[in-house]
Amino acid sequence: xxxxxxxxxxxxxxxxxxxxxxxxxxxxxxxxxxxxxxxxxxxxxxxxxxxxxxxxxxxxxxxxxxxxxxxxxxxxxxxxxxxxxxxxxxxxxxxxxxxxxxxxxxxxxxxx
Numbered sequence: 001x002x003x004x005x006x007x008x009x010x011x012x013x014x015x016x017x018x019x020x021x022x023x024x025x026x027x028x029x030x031x032x033x034x035x036x037x038x039x040x041x042x043x044x045x046x047x048x049x050x051x052x053x054x055x056x057x058x059x060x061x062x063x064x065x066x067x068x069x070x071x072x073x074x075x076x077x078x079x080x081x082x083x084x085x086x087x088x089x090x091x092x093x094x095x096x097x098x099x100x101x102x103x104x105x106x107x108x109x110x111x112x
Contacts, residue, residue, distance in 0.1 A: 007057075
């Protein structure tokens with residue numbers, strides 16, 4: 001199992017929409033997340049001192065081929081439609097890696 005954390009900013013005018021969307025995530029999207037061996041997935045919201053809102057995600061990956069599972073998820077029509085609604089709410093960090101939408105974070109501590 002591998003743990004993943006990431007961060008992204010929320011566009012101020014889209015904050016309420018993002019919260020509303022995640023209050024009722026589509027069942028097909030949830031099913032695909034599980035089929036791609038992701039568990040214990042959480043997204044946290046926090047306004048930081050720069051007065052902007054940021055989302056912090058955490059999940060555990062239990063599979064053997066992360067890239068293949070992420071490709072499977074990206075090819076799923078329901079997930080694609082979900083992302084079409086969510087992505088306009090995001091403002092990716094300028095210093096994220098070229099292949100990232102959400103910027104990855106390094107794990108510095110974990111208590112079992």
